[in-house]
Amino acid sequence: MSLTAAELVRADQEHLIHPLHHPVDNASTVIYVRGRGAVVQDIDGHEYIDGLSGLWNVNVGHGRAELAEAAAAQMKELAYFSGFVGSSNIPSILLAERLLELTDHTMQAVFLTSGGAEANESAFKTARFYWKARGQPGKVKIIARDQAYHGLTLQTMSATGMGPGYWKMFEPRVPGFVHIQTCYPYRYQGAKPGESVGQAAARELEEAILREGPDTVAAFVGEPIHGAGGVFYPTEDYWPRVREVCTRHDVLLIDDEIITGFGRTGRWFGLSHWNVTPDILSFAKGVTSGYLPLGGIMVTRAIKEVMDSVEPDDRWMHAYTNSGHPTCCAVALKNIEILQRERLGENAAKMGARLQAGLQAALGDQPSTGDIRGGKGLLAAVEFVEDRATKKNFAKDLRFAARLKAEMMRRGVITRTRPALGAHPAQGDILFFAPPLVVSEAEIDRLVGAARDAVEVVLSAVGSSTVSR
Numbered sequence: 001m002s003l004t005a006a007e008l009v010r011a012d013q014e015h016l017i018h019p020l021h022h023p024v025d026n027a028s029t030v031i032y033v034r035g036r037g038a039v040v041q042d043i044d045g046h047e048y049i050d051g052l053s054g055l056w057n058v059n060v061g062h063g064r065a066e067l068a069e070a071a072a073a074q075m076k077e078l079a080y081f082s083g084f085v086g087s088s089n090i091p092s093i094l095l096a097e098r099l100l101e102l103t104d105h106t107m108q109a110v111f112l113t114s115g116g117a118e119a120n121e122s123a124f125k126t127a128r129f130y131w132k133a134r135g136q137p138g139k140v141k142i143i144a145r146d147q148a149y150h151g152l153t154l155q156t157m158s159a160t161g162m163g164p165g166y167w168k169m170f171e172p173r174v175p176g177f178v179h180i181q182t183c184y185p186y187r188y189q190g191a192k193p194g195e196s197v198g199q200a201a202a203r204e205l206e207e208a209i210l211r212e213g214p215d216t217v218a219a220f221v222g223e224p225i226h227g228a229g230g231v232f233y234p235t236e237d238y239w240p241r242v243r244e245v246c247t248r249h250d251v252l253l254i255d256d257e258i259i260t261g262f263g264r265t266g267r268w269f270g271l272s273h274w275n276v277t278p279d280i281l282s283f284a285k286g287v288t289s290g291y292l293p294l295g296g297i298m299v300t301r302a303i304k305e306v307m308d309s310v311e312p313d314d315r316w317m318h319a320y321t322n323s324g325h326p327t328c329c330a331v332a333l334k335n336i337e338i339l340q341r342e343r344l345g346e347n348a349a350k351m352g353a354r355l356q357a358g359l360q361a362a363l364g365d366q367p368s369t370g371d372i373r374g375g376k377g378l379l380a381a382v383e384f385v386e387d388r389a390t391k392k393n394f395a396k397d398l399r400f401a402a403r404l405k406a407e408m409m410r411r412g413v414i415t416r417t418r419p420a421l422g423a424h425p426a427q428g429d430i431l432f433f434a435p436p437l438v439v440s441e442a443e444i445d446r447l448v449g450a451a452r453d454a455v456e457v458v459l460s461a462v463g464s465s466t467v468s469r
């Protein structure tokens with residue numbers, strides 16, 4: 001049965017429930033059919049630069065036949081077998097070895113999942129397990145941050161801090177998740193005189209641990225550089241201080257590398273920019289560049305030893321059918337080989353510097369540019385404000401972010417925007433950039449040019465509607 005584009009859109013509207021579903025978003029759905037490198041094509045033949053790497057995950061770019069061949073070869077041999085008690089398979093064993101090498105063996109063991117939320121679920125459960133096995137069953141709370149995104153299962157949704165929109169139709173949240181401000185240099189509130197934002201935000205973590213009681217807190221979770229919340233780059237002193245605070249109070253540090261892993265920030269893992277080692281590291285997305293679903297956690301030797309030392313009745317009773325899926329693991333191994341062979345982390349660092357310089361040159365003097373964030377690989381954002389001096393945000397009814405996204409599309413760039421959340425210090429309208437790590441100089445320049453032109457058009461449109469309101 002072959003359907004026309006219009007019939008496909010109608011069938012989509014009637015029968016497919018989308019992530020963050022609401023029909024307003026799918027009134028004119030774009031159906032994508034093909035991708036090569038950093039470029040994708042829709043069903044009508046229009047081409048776009050993929051400015052968000054799918055959903056921050058297609059690190060090696062689109063259309064890699066090598067990954068399809070790795071999947072086909074493994075499927076022909078043994079597509080699936082359970083990794084439950086007493087069974088294993090070759091690709092999952094080899095992938096675990098390879099992943100631990102990428103951490104310079106600061107991590108000791110790997111548990112594999114199908115995606116990011118399952119990885120963070122596993123991380124939270126492992127933190128609780130660890131403290132119970134060590135005779136501290138009351139250490140169950142997880143401290144997370146405002147603007148965090150950790151997934152949308154009930155538990156990871158409760159850790160996610162991107163505003164009440166993610167919670168309100170699914171309340172009550174899982175108890176035991178506590179939120180504090182993140183290290184958001186542009187808008188952080190409450191730094192003391194002489195204190196950097198990183199110092200203040202780490203102090204806030206320590207105060208939260210003391211307020212909750214260290215004997216009730218299992219872990220702190222954070223993305224090295226926030227992704228979906230707004231690409232917030234911390235100050236250089238933040239993560240080392242966070243590590244000190246966690247160690248001082250026996251709180252595990254969960255490092256959510258689901259966006260920042262696998263070359264995105266120019267390194268295998270984002271936290272290594274600050275020489276910080278976590279206790280649990282969550283990964284997904286770039287581990288397979290989205291060619292098949294896969295995620296997981298890595299844990300330190302201390303945690304693995306505790307897992308191995310409990311009585312069988314107290315075992316780590318956690319599992320997924322698809323844990324260690326041989327075909328997904330075979331694709332991950334090939335994907336990591338490509339990232340290394342083509343030095344895509346290095347390209348990300350180089351192209352990221354070009355993107356950052358380009359955005360500065362194109363938008364730095366624009367009176368509505370509040371903050372330009374980037375510089376560590378291909379993870380960047382621009383935050384817009386109505387008034388630079390007061391950081392006043394654009395009014396919601398101007399739909400600044402939505403218009404900007406549409407103007408980018410019109411210029412052949414797919415990206416993501418996030419609307420302002422309210423008055424300062426709530427975040428403003430944000431435009432994101434996270435293209436595939438194979439992106440070329442010419443494509444970076446096109447991204448920047450599209451952003452400059454799109455911003456100009458939107459500003460003149462909202463300028464006139466501000467006057468006419």
Ligand SMILES: Cc1ncc(COP(=O)(O)O)c(C=O)c1O
Pocket residue numbers: 115116117118120149150151152223227228256257258259284285
């Ligand atoms: C930092 C981070 N953590 C967790 C997740 C959840 O991953 P998934 O959508 O695979 O469940 C995401 C997804 O965007 C993410 O960006």
